[in-house]
Amino acid sequence: MATNIRALAARCCFAVVDKGRSLSDELPKAQAKVEGKDKGLLQELCYGVLRYLPALEYDLRQLMDKPLKGKQRVGHFLILVGIYQVKHTRIPDHAAVSETVAATKPLKCDFLRGLINGVLRNIQRNLAKEDAAEIAAKLPDPIKYSHPSWFIKKVQNAYPDQWQEILNANLERPPMWLRVNQRHHNVTEYLALLEQAEIPVALVDDKSSAIKLVNAVDVNKLPGFIDGWISVQDGAAQQAATLLDTQAGDVVLDCCAAPGGKTCHILELTPNLAKMTAIDIEESRLLRVAENLSRLNLSAEVITADAASKEWWDGQLFDRILLDAPCSATGVIRRHPDIKWLRKAEDIEKLAILQQQILKNIWSLLKPGGTLLYATCSILPEENIEQIEQFLSENNNAKLVPITNEQTDIGWQILPNEQSMDGFYYAKLEKQ
Ligand SMILES: C[S@@+](CC[C@H](N)C(=O)[O-])C[C@H]1O[C@@H](n2cnc3c(N)ncnc32)[C@H](O)[C@@H]1O
Structure with missing residues (x-):
């Protein structure tokens, strides 16, 4: 029997939401089981369910008295896969229903056949009602915008005039x-x-x-x-190499380098660097750096190391440093909708502490007159403007270099979908 794509999608969503696994790990494993176009459909179903999770769960709650628990949880995600297809895709309703029902077999939850049929028919009927949009507009924000409430509050505080636009941008399909x-x-x-x-x-x-x-x-x-x-590589990520402005003969450090997109871009733009060192704490992720360097025929010294320590360092100061810091990734939710469910409110403070530790440590490795570019794919001020403000107040040998002529803020915050780019933050610091 051919592998059922809906069953695979339900298993992936279950692994992400209930087991806390990353979609970037789960999806490729599932995609390896299907061929050609089906890989795309599987991705679409997983991304779709994770994008609209609270809204889909709300729909299900309206039609089912008791939630599915324990061993039946995969069935819960299968129904969400079904609702997503009916509400958000062009898959004909009859195919969405019959394929979703067929997925109960490989998932060993045949008892759900009738229920899935009933729920999906009800969803179709509700969608056809005249006041469907009116009802949806009155739902609480986490359901209406399909984001966790802690995150909505943070975005509202940071961007009181733009929060809805930001949340809606996170639901869009990202461009290539x-x-x-x-x-x-x-x-x-x-x-x-x-x-x-x-x-x-x-x-x-x-x-x-x-x-x-x-x-x-x-x-x-x-x-x-x-x-x-x-x-x-996204347009926002491509700003890094240009902003770092490396010159021939420079000694350069990319201190959170994996999978190496920015390391390679810097090398492409500046062929005659004296040295490029790429470090990352995760050895397995550094394999991707090696792969990218090899495909692009570039070379760098690649070291598995903690950027918050100096144990790996050979004593040579750097002219340019890129710190693409570990962060909440809240600027790239449209590319990684699982972030909304994997990231927790308490992670933000921990990440901010780590970012400050790394920044402080690598600042001491920068030559006087050298430049450090701080970057994150976050939209939260705690990881961006506030981080740089604090660093400037504690280090009087650090000078902020404006990125654009009209820049009045500390650093450059790109919001998701601004000029079609991912949400990103850049701040350029020069050592006096
Ligand atoms: C935003 S990603 C970097 C993306 C990369 N610059 C690129 O453009 O392809 C952040 C990286 O920081 C690494 N990291 C996290 N903590 C670290 C630490 N203490 N020292 C070095 N790398 C760290 C993670 O393993 C992850 O690969």
Whole structure:
């Protein structure tokens, strides 16, 4: 019997929400069991359920007296997979219902067949009601915006005029951005290659030259992907290498480097660095750095180490340091909707302490006159502006360098979907 995609999706969502596992670990394992287009559908179902989890659970609660517990929990997620299809996809209702019902077999929950049928038919009927949108608009915020309430409060406090826009942006499907390897082609040349390959381009970012595609495509269809001409990287992440502004002869440190996107970008832009050192605390993640360096034919010294200590350091000061700090990843929820359910309110303070420790430690490895670029893919002030404010107040040899001419804030906070980019934060510090 062919593998049932809905059953795999239900298992993945169960592993993330109930077991606290990361979707980036679970999804590839499930995708390995299916072929071709089904990989895309499986991803769509998992992402969809995790994006709209509270709203889907609310719908289910309206139609079911008792929640499914214990061994029946996978069945709970299977029903959510069904509701997601009916509410948010173009899959014809009859196919969504019959495929979801069929998934009860591999999940060994045949007893749910009738229930799933009934729930999904009810959802269809409710959607067709005239006041469906009116009712949805009156729901409590965590259901209406499909985010945990602690996070909604934080976003409301930090962005009183933009919080709804931010939460809605997190529910969108992210665009595909490309980074041209300037060692092979300039952007104009690569745009011509994309045109020849009939891959339409939506825009080119004027600061970083990042290319945004109209539609996501399989990387193997991108001209020269295997030969390292091109990489996939969000437009916001591509600002790092430009802002760091490395020069030939520089000694550079990327101190939270895995999987190596920014390390490779820096090397692509500055071929004659004296040395590039890439460290990360997780050995397994450093394998990805090695893979990326190899595909792009680049080289760096790669060390498994804790950036909050100096044990790994050989005593040579750095001209430029990139600190792409471990963070809440609240700026990239549209790419990783599981973050909403894996991250807890209490994590933020712990992360802020770790960020401050790393920042303090690596500041001492920077040459006088050198530049440190602090980056996070977070939108929370505790990890960004407040972090840099505190650092500046405690270190009078640190000077903030404005990133844009019109910059009045401390650092540059990019909000999710601003100029189509991920949520990101950058602050540039110069050592006096
Ligand atoms: C935001 S990711 C880095 C992404 C990377 N710069 C890129 O562009 O591909 C943060 C990284 O920090 C690493 N990390 C967490 N704590 C660390 C520590 N104490 N020392 C060094 N690396 C750490 C994590 O393993 C993770 O790979």
